[in-house]
Amino acid sequence: MTVLHLLLISFILACTSTAFAEALNSHSSNNNMKRVVVTGANKGIGKACCQKLLEEHSDVFVWLGSRSSERGEEAVQDIIKSVGGDCQDRIAMVTLDVSSEESVLQAAAKIQQQLKGDGKLYGIINNAGIIRGPDHSVVDTNYFGTKRVVNAFLPLLQRPGGRIVNVASASGPYFVQGLSQRDTLYKALKEPWTIEGGLDGVDELAKKYCDQYGSSYAFSKALVNAYNLLLARSQPDLIVNAVTPGWIKTDMTVGQGATNPPSQGAVPPVWALMDPELESTTTGLYYGSDCKRSPIHEYRSPGDPVYNGPTGIEATSSK
Ligand SMILES: NC(=O)c1ccc[n+]([C@@H]2O[C@H](COP(=O)([O-])OP(=O)(O)OC[C@H]3O[C@@H](n4cnc5c(N)ncnc54)[C@H](OP(=O)(O)O)[C@@H]3O)[C@@H](O)[C@H]2O)c1
Numbered sequence: 001m002t003v004l005h006l007l008l009i010s011f012i013l014a015c016t017s018t019a020f021a022e023a024l025n026s027h028s029s030n031n032n033m034k035r036v037v038v039t040g041a042n043k044g045i046g047k048a049c050c051q052k053l054l055e056e057h058s059d060v061f062v063w064l065g066s067r068s069s070e071r072g073e074e075a076v077q078d079i080i081k082s083v084g085g086d087c088q089d090r091i092a093m094v095t096l097d098v099s100s101e102e103s104v105l106q107a108a109a110k111i112q113q114q115l116k117g118d119g120k121l122y123g124i125i126n127n128a129g130i131i132r133g134p135d136h137s138v139v140d141t142n143y144f145g146t147k148r149v150v151n152a153f154l155p156l157l158q159r160p161g162g163r164i165v166n167v168a169s170a171s172g173p174y175f176v177q178g179l180s181q182r183d184t185l186y187k188a189l190k191e192p193w194t195i196e197g198g199l200d201g202v203d204e205l206a207k208k209y210c211d212q213y214g215s216s217y218a219f220s221k222a223l224v225n226a227y228n229l230l231l232a233r234s235q236p237d238l239i240v241n242a243v244t245p246g247w248i249k250t251d252m253t254v255g256q257g258a259t260n261p262p263s264q265g266a267v268p269p270v271w272a273l274m275d276p277e278l279e280s281t282t283t284g285l286y287y288g289s290d291c292k293r294s295p296i297h298e299y300r301s302p303g304d305p306v307y308n309g310p311t312g313i314e315a316t317s318s319k
Contacts, residue, residue, distance in 0.1 A: 028092060028114045033061045035121050036273065037111065039098055039149055040128025042066035042075040044250035045167070045269070048262035049125055051079050052270045054087045060274075061090045063111060065128070067097035098128045098145030099137070108152040121156040123163035123273050124149060126224075131252050135216035142220035143206050147227060160237035161279065165272040166228045168242040168286060172221035175213070176297040185209060190297035192226035193312045199230045225286050225296040229312050232284025239283050243268035246289030246302070267291070284313045 028035060036053065040046045041064040053060045064079070066072025072093040080088045092114075096107040115121065126146040130138055146166055157164075179186040188195045188205060195201040206223050213219055225242050232240035245265030249258040271291045272278065288294040290302035295309055 028061050028063075030061075031119055032059065033090075034059055034123070034274075035061045035063070035115065035119070036123045036125065037063045037065055037094065037096075037107075037121065037149075037153065038125040038127055039065040039096055039145075040067075042068065042071040044252065045245050045248055045262050045265035046125070046127040047075050047079070048266035049127060049269050050075075050091065051083060052263065052266045053273070054079065054083045054090055056270070057274060058086075060122075061092075063092055063094040065094050065096035065107065067095070067099075067103070067128075069093060069095045096128075096149075098126075098149055099141050101148060104148045104152045108156065111153075112156055115156065120158035121153060121162065122158055123165065124153055124157070125165045125167065125269050125273055126150070127167045127269065129167065129252070131217045135211035138216040139206050139210045139220045139223070142217070143223040143227065144203075146224055147203075150231065154235070157238060161239060162237075163239045163273050163278075164231065164235075164241075165269050166224050166231075166240070166242040167269055168224045168228070168244055169218070169221040170244045170247075170288070170299055171215070171218035172223075172225050172244075173286075173294065173296055173299050175215060175218035175222045177299060186297075189222045189226055191310075191312060192229045192296075193233070195226065195230070199227065199234065202227050202230060222296070228286065229284040229296075233313055239278055241272045241278065241283055242286040243272050243291070244287070244289050244294075245269065265289075282311050282313050285311060 038046050038049050041050050050062045050064045053062055064072055064076055076091055076093050079091060094107045094110060097103040126149055128145055129142045150164060176186060176189045202223060209219060210216060228240060228242040245268055246260055247258045248260050248262055248265035250262055268287060268289055268291050272287060285293050286296050288300055288302055292306045294300040295307045300307055
């Protein structure tokens with residue numbers, strides 16, 4: 001191969017990658033697209049959410065969040081292969097470790113740059129989570145990680161109507177149900193609007209009770225539900241809701257008998273992110289895996305009557 005051939009090949013490669021980058025940039029900054037971020041999306045339910053969004057919504061651009069850029073890029077390539085079509089222009093990876101303030105801020109800065117000008121984010125799915133590890137790490141990733149992401153991305157969200165979906169779990173209501181009703185924590189998690197200090201008060205509960213109950217995962221998800229409500233109250237022009245994906249076979253539940261595929265777990269988060277009916281519904285609610293309203297203080301099975309108790313969104317204390 002001559003030097004001329006090598007120069008020609010490098011020229012073609014440069015043109016192709018520039019064209020690809022331009023296509024990506026035009027979709028990520030095109031104001032007609034709904035641009036969304038999904039955290040913890042290199043596998044499991046998060047990855048399935050990205051795929052479902054691209055398959056079912058041709059006007060969505062997805063940033064697939066992954067704490068490992070290598071695993072994230074692999075997931076992007078898998079999704080492009082499965083979805084096909086123009087999907088490669090509608091997905092990009094963003095390195096995002098929800099347990100690191102620095103990583104979350106860098107991810108938000110990168111996305112802000114790609115949004116360009118006055119472009120806004122349509123929504124966030126806070127999906128990243130862990131179930132194993134020291135109690136403080138579980139609470140830090142699942143609860144504080146959710147809050148870190150929200151705080152960093154709030155300025156980028158479109159208003160009115162930007163959406164935040166917090167992926168909770170049925171273990172949250174189970175946790176609250178298992179507490180004594182005389183317990184101050186029970187009242188706080190059942191009626192988060194009574195928490196002294198509002199959103200900061202949830203942080204205090206997280207720190208105080210982090211390793212007190214032997215189930216930091218369930219506790220962290222109960223905190224996510226309390227946070228979800230208080231966040232919705234503090235951001236009335238956004239659509240903020242929590243969902244449980246259901247009992248899904250992923251690395252998180254490996255060996256525990258779950259059989260439903262991640263694509264099924266993606267249904268509630270994608271519904272909460274995209275369903276037009278939620279534009280005119282009270283926000284700050286928690287939905288079961290059947291996408292029906294559920295209480296945050298006791299378990300409701302899919303198919304059971306929809307919960308109709310107080311939403312707390314209209315309560316006036318501790319906003
Ligand atoms: N599976 C279920 O039955 C079930 C039920 C209820 C709720 N959920 C919730 O659904 C969500 C997804 O769970 P899954 O079942 O899909 O579990 P999974 O397969 O283990 O996926 C968890 C994802 O979160 C990521 N992650 C963990 N720590 C992170 C961090 N610090 N920063 C960024 N990403 C991080 C993981 O990345 P790495 O690959 O780098 O570890 C992975 O991509 C979680 O919030 C979970 O609590 C799951």
